[in-house]
Amino acid sequence: MLCESCGKNPVTTHVKTIINGKLTEYLLCAECAQRLGYGNLLTELGCNYGSLLGEFFGEAERTDSVRCQCCGSSFNDIVRSGKVGCAECYHTFYDRLIPLIQRIHGDTNHRGKVPGGSMLRKPPQEQLSLMRRELREAIRTENFEQAANLRDRIKELEGGNSHG
Amino acid sequence: MDDLRENGSEQDVVIRTRIHLTRNLRDIPFPSKMNRTDRLTLVHKAMDAVEENKALSHILRYMDMGSLSKTEAVSLVERYLVSAEFISDCEGRGVFITDDESMSIMVNEEDHIHIQSSLWGLNLENAYQKADILDDLLNRSLHFAFDKDLGYLTQNPVKLGTGMRASLILHLPALRGSGGIVRISSNLSKLGLSLRGVFETGEDSKGAVYQLSNQVTFGISEQEAIANLKSIATQLIHQERALWEELAEKPEIQDTVSRSLAILQSAKMMAYDEFLQLASNVRFGISVGLIGDIRSDQLNRLIIAMQPATLTLRSGKKLTQNERRILRANQVRDLLYK
Ligand SMILES: [Zn+2]
Numbered sequence: 121m122l123c124e125s126c127g128k129n130p131v132t133t134h135v136k137t138i139i140n141g142k143l144t145e146y147l148l149c150a151e152c153a154q155r156l157g158y159g160n161l162l163t164e165l166g167c168n169y170g171s172l173l174g175e176f177f178g179e180a181e182r183t184d185s186v187r188c189q190c191c192g193s194s195f196n197d198i199v200r201s202g203k204v205g206c207a208e209c210y211h212t213f214y215d216r217l218i219p220l221i222q223r224i225h226g227d228t229n230h231r232g233k234v235p236g237g238s239m240l241r242k243p244p245q246e247q248l249s250l251m252r253r254e255l256r257e258a259i260r261t262e263n264f265e266q267a268a269n270l271r272d273r274i275k276e277l278e279g280g281n282s283h284g
Numbered sequence: 285m286d287d288l289r290e291n292g293s294e295q296d297v298v299i300r301t302r303i304h305l306t307r308n309l310r311d312i313p314f315p316s317k318m319n320r321t322d323r324l325t326l327v328h329k330a331m332d333a334v335e336e337n338k339a340l341s342h343i344l345r346y347m348d349m350g351s352l353s354k355t356e357a358v359s360l361v362e363r364y365l366v367s368a369e370f371i372s373d374c375e376g377r378g379v380f381i382t383d384d385e386s387m388s389i390m391v392n393e394e395d396h397i398h399i400q401s402s403l404w405g406l407n408l409e410n411a412y413q414k415a416d417i418l419d420d421l422l423n424r425s426l427h428f429a430f431d432k433d434l435g436y437l438t439q440n441p442v443k444l445g446t447g448m449r450a451s452l453i454l455h456l457p458a459l460r461g462s463g464g465i466v467r468i469s470s471n472l473s474k475l476g477l478s479l480r481g482v483f484e485t486g487e488d489s490k491g492a493v494y495q496l497s498n499q500v501t502f503g504i505s506e507q508e509a510i511a512n513l514k515s516i517a518t519q520l521i522h523q524e525r526a527l528w529e530e531l532a533e534k535p536e537i538q539d540t541v542s543r544s545l546a547i548l549q550s551a552k553m554m555a556y557d558e559f560l561q562l563a564s565n566v567r568f569g570i571s572v573g574l575i576g577d578i579r580s581d582q583l584n585r586l587i588i589a590m591q592p593a594t595l596t597l598r599s600g601k602k603l604t605q606n607e608r609r610i611l612r613a614n615q616v617r618d619l620l621y622k
Protein backbone atom coordinates (compact mmCIF):
# COMPACT_ATOMS: atom_id res chain seq x y z
CA MET A 121 0.00 0.00 0.00
CA LEU A 122 1.28 3.46 -0.89
CA CYS A 123 1.31 6.62 1.20
CA GLU A 124 -1.87 8.68 0.87
CA SER A 125 0.09 11.91 0.90
CA CYS A 126 2.91 11.43 -1.60
CA GLY A 127 1.65 8.28 -3.33
CA LYS A 128 5.24 7.03 -3.71
CA ASN A 129 6.59 5.39 -0.58
CA PRO A 130 5.16 2.41 1.27
CA VAL A 131 2.94 3.04 4.29
CA THR A 132 4.60 2.80 7.69
CA THR A 133 2.37 4.94 9.89
CA HIS A 134 -1.36 4.85 10.58
CA VAL A 135 -2.45 8.25 11.82
CA LYS A 136 -5.88 8.68 13.31
CA THR A 137 -7.08 12.17 13.95
CA ILE A 138 -10.36 13.84 14.77
CA ILE A 139 -11.56 16.41 12.28
CA ASN A 140 -14.88 18.11 12.92
CA GLY A 141 -15.79 15.42 15.38
CA LYS A 142 -15.16 12.61 12.90
CA LEU A 143 -12.41 10.11 13.38
CA THR A 144 -10.30 10.05 10.23
CA GLU A 145 -7.45 7.67 9.44
CA TYR A 146 -4.46 8.45 7.24
CA LEU A 147 -1.93 5.98 5.94
CA LEU A 148 1.43 7.68 5.58
CA CYS A 149 5.03 6.85 4.82
CA ALA A 150 7.65 7.64 7.45
CA GLU A 151 8.86 10.70 5.57
CA CYS A 152 5.42 12.26 5.17
CA ALA A 153 4.47 11.42 8.74
CA GLN A 154 7.49 13.41 9.89
CA ARG A 155 6.78 16.24 7.44
CA LEU A 156 3.13 16.56 8.48
CA GLY A 157 4.03 16.77 12.14
CA TYR A 158 2.99 13.31 13.22
CA GLY A 159 6.57 12.39 13.85
CA ASN A 160 6.72 15.04 16.55
CA LEU A 161 4.65 12.96 18.91
CA LEU A 162 7.56 10.60 19.20
CA THR A 163 10.40 13.10 19.26
CA GLU A 164 8.95 15.67 21.69
CA LEU A 165 8.40 13.23 24.48
CA GLY A 166 11.73 13.84 26.14
CA CYS A 167 10.59 17.25 27.30
CA ASN A 168 7.11 17.35 28.74
CA TYR A 169 6.09 20.82 29.64
CA GLY A 170 4.76 20.67 33.16
CA SER A 171 2.34 17.90 32.40
CA LEU A 172 1.92 15.69 35.41
CA LEU A 173 1.84 12.49 33.44
CA GLY A 174 4.88 13.64 31.54
CA GLU A 175 6.85 14.00 34.74
CA PHE A 176 6.17 10.40 35.57
CA PHE A 177 7.12 9.21 32.13
CA GLY A 178 10.41 10.91 31.32
CA GLU A 179 11.25 7.92 29.16
CA ALA A 180 8.19 7.70 27.00
CA GLU A 181 7.08 4.92 24.74
CA ARG A 182 8.84 4.64 21.40
CA THR A 183 6.02 2.84 19.67
CA ASP A 184 2.81 4.72 19.35
CA SER A 185 0.74 2.70 16.96
CA VAL A 186 -2.18 1.90 19.29
CA ARG A 187 -4.92 4.47 19.34
CA CYS A 188 -8.13 4.56 21.34
CA GLN A 189 -11.06 3.43 19.18
CA CYS A 190 -13.39 5.97 20.76
CA CYS A 191 -11.42 9.23 20.87
CA GLY A 192 -8.34 8.52 18.75
CA SER A 193 -5.85 9.28 21.53
CA SER A 194 -2.51 7.52 21.55
CA PHE A 195 -0.79 6.78 24.83
CA ASN A 196 1.71 9.51 24.02
CA ASP A 197 -1.14 12.01 23.59
CA ILE A 198 -2.23 11.19 27.11
CA VAL A 199 1.30 11.54 28.47
CA ARG A 200 1.84 14.83 26.69
CA SER A 201 -1.42 16.48 27.74
CA GLY A 202 -1.71 14.90 31.18
CA LYS A 203 -5.32 14.18 30.29
CA VAL A 204 -6.97 10.90 29.44
CA GLY A 205 -9.00 11.18 26.23
CA CYS A 206 -12.09 9.20 27.17
CA ALA A 207 -13.35 6.36 29.35
CA GLU A 208 -12.36 3.82 26.70
CA CYS A 209 -8.73 5.02 26.89
CA TYR A 210 -8.55 3.56 30.40
CA HIS A 211 -9.45 0.23 28.84
CA THR A 212 -7.20 0.53 25.79
CA PHE A 213 -4.11 1.64 27.73
CA TYR A 214 -4.90 -0.12 31.00
CA ASP A 215 -1.55 -1.89 31.38
CA ARG A 216 0.42 1.25 30.68
CA LEU A 217 -1.76 3.54 32.81
CA ILE A 218 -1.79 1.33 35.90
CA PRO A 219 1.87 1.92 36.90
CA LEU A 220 1.33 5.63 36.53
CA ILE A 221 -1.87 5.59 38.58
CA GLN A 222 -0.07 3.63 41.27
CA ARG A 223 2.64 6.26 41.38
CA ILE A 224 0.06 8.97 41.89
CA HIS A 225 -2.24 7.14 44.29
CA GLY A 226 -0.13 4.38 45.81
CA ASP A 227 -0.78 0.69 45.54
CA THR A 228 -4.43 0.72 46.41
CA ASN A 229 -7.88 0.21 44.96
CA HIS A 230 -11.10 2.15 44.77
CA ARG A 231 -12.98 1.73 48.04
CA GLY A 232 -16.01 3.91 47.50
CA LYS A 233 -19.36 3.84 45.83
CA VAL A 234 -20.23 1.46 43.00
CA PRO A 235 -22.70 2.95 40.47
CA GLY A 236 -26.27 2.50 41.59
CA GLY A 237 -25.01 0.48 44.50
CA SER A 238 -25.10 3.07 47.24
CA MET A 239 -28.35 1.68 48.67
CA LEU A 240 -26.85 -1.78 49.02
CA ARG A 241 -24.15 -0.64 51.38
CA LYS A 242 -26.54 1.14 53.74
CA PRO A 243 -28.02 -0.60 56.77
CA PRO A 244 -31.44 -2.09 55.93
CA GLN A 245 -33.46 0.39 58.01
CA GLU A 246 -31.90 3.41 56.36
CA GLN A 247 -32.20 1.76 52.99
CA LEU A 248 -35.90 1.13 53.58
CA SER A 249 -36.62 4.66 54.68
CA LEU A 250 -34.79 5.97 51.61
CA MET A 251 -36.84 3.74 49.35
CA ARG A 252 -40.06 4.77 51.06
CA ARG A 253 -39.14 8.39 50.41
CA GLU A 254 -38.45 7.60 46.78
CA LEU A 255 -41.79 5.76 46.66
CA ARG A 256 -43.69 8.76 48.06
CA GLU A 257 -41.97 10.99 45.53
CA ALA A 258 -42.78 8.58 42.71
CA ILE A 259 -46.46 8.52 43.71
CA ARG A 260 -46.58 12.28 44.14
CA THR A 261 -45.15 12.78 40.67
CA GLU A 262 -47.44 10.07 39.24
CA ASN A 263 -44.53 7.92 38.19
CA PHE A 264 -46.55 4.77 38.79
CA GLU A 265 -44.34 2.31 37.02
CA GLN A 266 -41.42 3.31 39.21
CA ALA A 267 -43.68 3.31 42.26
CA ALA A 268 -44.81 -0.26 41.61
CA ASN A 269 -41.21 -1.26 41.18
CA LEU A 270 -40.16 0.36 44.43
CA ARG A 271 -43.11 -1.13 46.30
CA ASP A 272 -42.03 -4.62 45.22
CA ARG A 273 -38.45 -4.03 46.33
CA ILE A 274 -39.59 -2.63 49.69
CA LYS A 275 -41.81 -5.70 50.23
CA GLU A 276 -38.88 -7.94 49.39
CA LEU A 277 -36.62 -6.19 51.89
CA GLU A 278 -39.25 -6.15 54.63
CA GLY A 279 -39.93 -9.82 54.03
CA GLY A 280 -36.22 -10.52 54.18
CA ASN A 281 -35.93 -8.74 57.53
CA SER A 282 -38.79 -10.56 59.25
CA HIS A 283 -37.40 -13.94 58.29
CA GLY A 284 -33.81 -13.07 58.86
CA MET B 285 -41.58 24.62 59.69
CA ASP B 286 -38.29 23.78 58.03
CA ASP B 287 -37.35 20.19 57.52
CA LEU B 288 -34.89 19.59 60.37
CA ARG B 289 -32.62 17.63 58.06
CA GLU B 290 -32.00 20.78 56.05
CA ASN B 291 -30.61 22.64 59.05
CA GLY B 292 -27.05 21.80 59.89
CA SER B 293 -25.28 22.24 63.21
CA GLU B 294 -22.41 24.51 64.34
CA GLN B 295 -23.82 27.46 62.42
CA ASP B 296 -21.79 29.88 64.52
CA VAL B 297 -18.72 28.70 62.57
CA VAL B 298 -19.90 26.63 59.62
CA ILE B 299 -21.74 28.66 56.99
CA ARG B 300 -22.40 26.03 54.39
CA THR B 301 -21.75 22.38 53.47
CA ARG B 302 -21.19 21.38 49.87
CA ILE B 303 -20.78 18.00 48.19
CA HIS B 304 -19.51 17.64 44.59
CA LEU B 305 -19.57 14.46 42.56
CA THR B 306 -17.61 14.23 39.30
CA ARG B 307 -18.93 11.82 36.68
CA ASN B 308 -18.28 10.99 33.02
CA LEU B 309 -20.09 9.08 30.33
CA ARG B 310 -18.56 6.13 28.53
CA ASP B 311 -19.22 6.87 24.90
CA ILE B 312 -18.31 10.54 24.63
CA PRO B 313 -14.70 11.83 24.70
CA PHE B 314 -13.62 13.67 27.85
CA PRO B 315 -13.92 17.49 27.69
CA SER B 316 -10.39 18.24 26.44
CA LYS B 317 -11.16 16.07 23.39
CA MET B 318 -14.72 17.28 22.89
CA ASN B 319 -15.88 19.40 20.01
CA ARG B 320 -19.04 21.47 19.84
CA THR B 321 -21.12 18.54 18.59
CA ASP B 322 -19.96 16.34 21.48
CA ARG B 323 -20.91 19.03 23.95
CA LEU B 324 -24.40 19.28 22.47
CA THR B 325 -24.76 15.50 22.42
CA LEU B 326 -23.94 15.39 26.11
CA VAL B 327 -26.34 18.23 26.93
CA HIS B 328 -29.13 16.35 25.15
CA LYS B 329 -28.33 13.11 26.94
CA ALA B 330 -28.44 14.91 30.26
CA MET B 331 -31.74 16.57 29.35
CA ASP B 332 -33.22 13.21 28.37
CA ALA B 333 -32.02 11.64 31.60
CA VAL B 334 -33.79 14.35 33.58
CA GLU B 335 -36.96 14.28 31.50
CA GLU B 336 -37.27 10.50 31.64
CA ASN B 337 -37.42 10.58 35.41
CA LYS B 338 -40.27 12.53 36.95
CA ALA B 339 -38.51 12.66 40.31
CA LEU B 340 -35.84 14.73 38.52
CA SER B 341 -37.83 16.69 35.96
CA HIS B 342 -40.12 17.83 38.76
CA ILE B 343 -37.36 19.58 40.72
CA LEU B 344 -34.71 20.56 38.17
CA ARG B 345 -34.81 23.43 35.75
CA TYR B 346 -32.30 23.79 32.91
CA MET B 347 -30.33 26.88 31.95
CA ASP B 348 -28.28 27.07 28.77
CA MET B 349 -25.12 28.95 29.76
CA GLY B 350 -24.65 30.30 26.24
CA SER B 351 -27.90 32.24 26.36
CA LEU B 352 -27.36 33.90 29.75
CA SER B 353 -26.32 37.51 30.21
CA LYS B 354 -22.99 38.22 31.91
CA THR B 355 -24.84 39.28 35.07
CA GLU B 356 -26.89 36.08 35.16
CA ALA B 357 -23.80 33.94 34.65
CA VAL B 358 -21.72 35.70 37.31
CA SER B 359 -24.62 35.49 39.74
CA LEU B 360 -24.64 31.70 39.34
CA VAL B 361 -21.02 31.71 40.47
CA GLU B 362 -21.79 34.02 43.39
CA ARG B 363 -24.56 31.67 44.51
CA TYR B 364 -22.16 28.69 44.25
CA LEU B 365 -24.30 27.00 41.61
CA VAL B 366 -21.51 26.82 39.04
CA SER B 367 -17.73 27.23 39.19
CA ALA B 368 -15.92 30.36 38.04
CA GLU B 369 -14.16 28.27 35.40
CA PHE B 370 -17.53 27.17 34.06
CA ILE B 371 -18.54 30.66 32.92
CA SER B 372 -15.20 31.36 31.23
CA ASP B 373 -16.51 29.46 28.20
CA CYS B 374 -20.29 29.19 28.13
CA GLU B 375 -20.63 27.68 24.65
CA GLY B 376 -22.42 24.32 24.74
CA ARG B 377 -22.51 24.27 28.53
CA GLY B 378 -25.57 24.07 30.71
CA VAL B 379 -26.67 23.71 34.29
CA PHE B 380 -29.68 22.14 36.01
CA ILE B 381 -30.75 23.83 39.23
CA THR B 382 -33.40 23.04 41.86
CA ASP B 383 -35.73 25.87 42.84
CA ASP B 384 -34.30 26.06 46.35
CA GLU B 385 -30.80 26.14 44.81
CA SER B 386 -29.66 23.32 47.08
CA MET B 387 -28.70 21.13 44.11
CA SER B 388 -27.20 21.74 40.71
CA ILE B 389 -25.76 19.71 37.87
CA MET B 390 -23.12 21.29 35.64
CA VAL B 391 -22.86 19.73 32.19
CA ASN B 392 -19.55 20.01 30.31
CA GLU B 393 -17.35 21.33 33.08
CA GLU B 394 -13.85 19.89 33.57
CA ASP B 395 -15.55 16.50 33.47
CA HIS B 396 -18.89 15.66 31.83
CA ILE B 397 -21.21 15.91 34.81
CA HIS B 398 -20.71 17.73 38.11
CA ILE B 399 -23.38 17.01 40.69
CA GLN B 400 -23.50 19.44 43.58
CA SER B 401 -25.59 19.56 46.72
CA SER B 402 -25.34 22.19 49.43
CA LEU B 403 -26.97 22.85 52.79
CA TRP B 404 -26.55 25.49 55.49
CA GLY B 405 -24.35 24.76 58.49
CA LEU B 406 -22.42 21.56 59.12
CA ASN B 407 -24.51 18.91 57.42
CA LEU B 408 -22.19 16.56 55.53
CA GLU B 409 -24.16 13.33 55.80
CA ASN B 410 -27.40 14.83 54.54
CA ALA B 411 -25.73 16.80 51.76
CA TYR B 412 -23.95 13.63 50.67
CA GLN B 413 -27.14 11.60 50.78
CA LYS B 414 -28.89 14.11 48.53
CA ALA B 415 -26.05 14.08 46.00
CA ASP B 416 -25.87 10.28 46.23
CA ILE B 417 -29.56 9.87 45.37
CA LEU B 418 -29.28 12.34 42.50
CA ASP B 419 -26.24 10.41 41.24
CA ASP B 420 -28.19 7.11 41.35
CA LEU B 421 -31.13 8.59 39.48
CA LEU B 422 -28.91 10.06 36.74
CA ASN B 423 -26.89 6.87 36.48
CA ARG B 424 -30.01 4.92 35.49
CA SER B 425 -29.93 6.56 32.07
CA LEU B 426 -26.40 7.95 31.78
CA HIS B 427 -24.48 4.84 32.97
CA PHE B 428 -21.42 6.64 34.32
CA ALA B 429 -17.96 5.39 33.39
CA PHE B 430 -16.62 3.25 36.21
CA ASP B 431 -13.94 0.64 36.83
CA LYS B 432 -14.08 -1.58 39.89
CA ASP B 433 -10.41 -0.97 40.74
CA LEU B 434 -10.10 2.66 39.62
CA GLY B 435 -13.53 3.94 40.62
CA TYR B 436 -15.24 6.67 38.62
CA LEU B 437 -13.17 7.43 35.52
CA THR B 438 -12.04 11.03 35.11
CA GLN B 439 -10.17 13.07 32.54
CA ASN B 440 -7.41 13.74 35.07
CA PRO B 441 -6.11 10.49 36.63
CA VAL B 442 -5.33 12.38 39.84
CA LYS B 443 -9.10 12.63 40.44
CA LEU B 444 -9.92 8.93 40.04
CA GLY B 445 -11.84 7.10 42.75
CA THR B 446 -14.98 8.45 44.38
CA GLY B 447 -14.97 11.69 42.38
CA MET B 448 -16.28 13.25 45.59
CA ARG B 449 -15.19 16.60 46.92
CA ALA B 450 -16.74 17.63 50.25
CA SER B 451 -16.33 21.26 51.31
CA LEU B 452 -17.24 23.33 54.33
CA ILE B 453 -17.46 27.10 54.21
CA LEU B 454 -16.14 28.29 57.57
CA HIS B 455 -16.11 31.65 59.28
CA LEU B 456 -12.87 31.82 61.27
CA PRO B 457 -12.38 35.44 62.39
CA ALA B 458 -10.52 34.62 65.61
CA LEU B 459 -8.11 32.14 64.02
CA ARG B 460 -7.47 34.58 61.23
CA GLY B 461 -6.83 37.38 63.76
CA SER B 462 -4.41 35.15 65.64
CA GLY B 463 -2.45 34.58 62.44
CA GLY B 464 -2.86 30.83 62.78
CA ILE B 465 -4.46 30.09 59.43
CA VAL B 466 -1.25 29.73 57.42
CA ARG B 467 0.21 27.19 59.86
CA ILE B 468 -3.06 25.27 60.07
CA SER B 469 -3.51 25.15 56.32
CA SER B 470 0.01 23.82 55.72
CA ASN B 471 -0.57 21.11 58.34
CA LEU B 472 -3.91 20.22 56.77
CA SER B 473 -2.38 19.80 53.33
CA LYS B 474 -0.23 17.00 54.78
CA LEU B 475 -3.46 15.30 55.85
CA GLY B 476 -4.92 15.53 52.35
CA LEU B 477 -7.18 18.49 53.11
CA SER B 478 -7.10 22.04 51.84
CA LEU B 479 -8.02 25.26 53.62
CA ARG B 480 -8.16 28.43 51.56
CA GLY B 481 -9.85 31.81 51.55
CA VAL B 482 -13.13 32.11 49.67
CA PHE B 483 -13.04 35.84 48.93
CA GLU B 484 -9.32 35.86 48.41
CA THR B 485 -7.23 38.73 47.13
CA GLY B 486 -3.55 37.99 47.40
CA GLU B 487 -2.65 36.90 50.92
CA ASP B 488 -5.72 38.41 52.48
CA SER B 489 -8.95 36.52 52.89
CA LYS B 490 -11.79 38.99 53.10
CA GLY B 491 -14.38 38.46 55.77
CA ALA B 492 -12.41 35.55 57.28
CA VAL B 493 -14.45 33.13 55.15
CA TYR B 494 -12.58 29.92 54.31
CA GLN B 495 -13.23 26.70 52.48
CA LEU B 496 -12.09 23.40 53.98
CA SER B 497 -12.20 20.43 51.61
CA ASN B 498 -10.86 16.93 51.07
CA GLN B 499 -8.24 16.41 48.36
CA VAL B 500 -8.02 12.62 48.38
CA THR B 501 -10.56 10.67 46.36
CA PHE B 502 -8.75 7.39 45.78
CA GLY B 503 -8.48 4.42 48.14
CA ILE B 504 -10.94 6.00 50.56
CA SER B 505 -14.72 5.63 50.67
CA GLU B 506 -17.09 8.60 50.61
CA GLN B 507 -18.09 7.86 54.21
CA GLU B 508 -14.46 7.73 55.37
CA ALA B 509 -13.60 10.95 53.55
CA ILE B 510 -16.60 12.68 55.11
CA ALA B 511 -15.82 11.38 58.61
CA ASN B 512 -12.22 12.53 58.19
CA LEU B 513 -13.26 16.00 57.05
CA LYS B 514 -15.78 16.25 59.87
CA SER B 515 -13.27 15.37 62.55
CA ILE B 516 -10.81 17.99 61.27
CA ALA B 517 -13.59 20.56 60.99
CA THR B 518 -14.63 19.81 64.56
CA GLN B 519 -11.08 20.49 65.75
CA LEU B 520 -10.98 23.76 63.82
CA ILE B 521 -14.33 24.77 65.29
CA HIS B 522 -12.99 24.10 68.79
CA GLN B 523 -9.81 26.06 68.11
CA GLU B 524 -11.83 28.98 66.79
CA ARG B 525 -14.24 28.97 69.74
CA ALA B 526 -11.41 28.62 72.26
CA LEU B 527 -10.24 32.10 71.28
CA TRP B 528 -13.64 33.73 71.57
CA GLU B 529 -14.10 34.28 75.28
CA GLU B 530 -10.90 36.23 75.68
CA LEU B 531 -11.50 38.26 72.54
CA ALA B 532 -15.07 39.11 73.53
CA GLU B 533 -13.83 40.77 76.73
CA LYS B 534 -11.50 43.15 74.91
CA PRO B 535 -12.90 46.67 74.65
CA GLU B 536 -11.32 47.09 71.19
CA ILE B 537 -13.18 44.06 69.91
CA GLN B 538 -16.47 45.13 71.50
CA ASP B 539 -15.98 48.54 69.93
CA THR B 540 -15.34 47.06 66.46
CA VAL B 541 -18.42 44.85 66.69
CA SER B 542 -20.70 47.71 67.82
CA ARG B 543 -19.37 50.12 65.24
CA SER B 544 -19.72 47.54 62.48
CA LEU B 545 -23.35 46.92 63.36
CA ALA B 546 -24.04 50.65 63.56
CA ILE B 547 -22.59 51.20 60.08
CA LEU B 548 -24.60 48.32 58.60
CA GLN B 549 -27.73 49.78 60.21
CA SER B 550 -27.21 53.33 59.02
CA ALA B 551 -24.98 53.53 55.91
CA LYS B 552 -26.49 55.01 52.75
CA MET B 553 -23.99 53.48 50.33
CA MET B 554 -21.90 50.36 50.69
CA ALA B 555 -19.35 48.48 48.58
CA TYR B 556 -19.45 44.69 48.82
CA ASP B 557 -15.95 44.40 50.31
CA GLU B 558 -16.89 46.82 53.07
CA PHE B 559 -20.13 44.98 53.69
CA LEU B 560 -18.31 41.65 53.89
CA GLN B 561 -15.85 42.90 56.49
CA LEU B 562 -18.59 44.52 58.61
CA ALA B 563 -20.84 41.47 58.32
CA SER B 564 -17.92 39.31 59.40
CA ASN B 565 -17.42 41.49 62.49
CA VAL B 566 -21.12 41.41 63.34
CA ARG B 567 -21.30 37.67 62.75
CA PHE B 568 -18.46 37.28 65.22
CA GLY B 569 -20.36 39.52 67.67
CA ILE B 570 -23.40 37.25 67.37
CA SER B 571 -21.32 34.10 67.87
CA VAL B 572 -19.68 35.37 71.07
CA GLY B 573 -22.93 36.80 72.45
CA LEU B 574 -22.19 40.52 72.05
CA ILE B 575 -25.17 40.93 69.72
CA GLY B 576 -28.46 39.26 70.56
CA ASP B 577 -31.21 40.30 68.21
CA ILE B 578 -29.75 39.30 64.84
CA ARG B 579 -29.16 35.70 63.76
CA SER B 580 -26.08 34.37 61.97
CA ASP B 581 -28.18 32.71 59.29
CA GLN B 582 -29.65 36.10 58.30
CA LEU B 583 -26.12 37.34 57.70
CA ASN B 584 -25.14 34.15 55.85
CA ARG B 585 -27.91 34.74 53.35
CA LEU B 586 -26.95 38.41 52.98
CA ILE B 587 -23.32 37.49 52.29
CA ILE B 588 -24.58 35.61 49.22
CA ALA B 589 -27.35 37.98 48.19
CA MET B 590 -25.40 41.26 48.44
CA GLN B 591 -22.78 40.26 45.88
CA PRO B 592 -22.76 42.59 42.86
CA ALA B 593 -24.23 40.37 40.13
CA THR B 594 -26.83 38.73 42.36
CA LEU B 595 -27.95 42.08 43.76
CA THR B 596 -28.23 43.52 40.25
CA LEU B 597 -30.04 40.48 38.90
CA ARG B 598 -32.65 40.51 41.65
CA SER B 599 -33.27 44.24 41.24
CA GLY B 600 -34.42 43.46 37.70
CA LYS B 601 -32.59 46.52 36.39
CA LYS B 602 -29.23 47.57 35.06
CA LEU B 603 -27.42 49.30 37.90
CA THR B 604 -24.38 51.55 37.99
CA GLN B 605 -21.85 50.92 40.73
CA ASN B 606 -23.25 53.80 42.78
CA GLU B 607 -26.81 52.58 42.36
CA ARG B 608 -25.71 49.14 43.50
CA ARG B 609 -24.06 50.55 46.59
CA ILE B 610 -27.19 52.51 47.47
CA LEU B 611 -29.43 49.48 46.95
CA ARG B 612 -27.09 47.28 49.00
CA ALA B 613 -27.05 49.75 51.89
CA ASN B 614 -30.87 49.99 51.76
CA GLN B 615 -31.42 46.25 51.82
CA VAL B 616 -28.91 45.68 54.63
CA ARG B 617 -30.49 48.48 56.68
CA ASP B 618 -33.98 47.10 56.15
CA LEU B 619 -32.97 43.73 57.42
CA LEU B 620 -30.80 44.74 60.36
CA TYR B 621 -32.36 47.92 61.65
CA LYS B 622 -34.47 47.33 64.72
ZN1 LIG C 1 4.49 9.77 1.74
Ligand SMILES: [Zn+2]
Pocket residue numbers: 188189190191192193205206207208209210
Ligand atom coordinates in the same frame (compact mmCIF):
# COMPACT_ATOMS: atom_id res chain seq x y z
ZN1 LIG D 1 -10.09 7.34 24.24
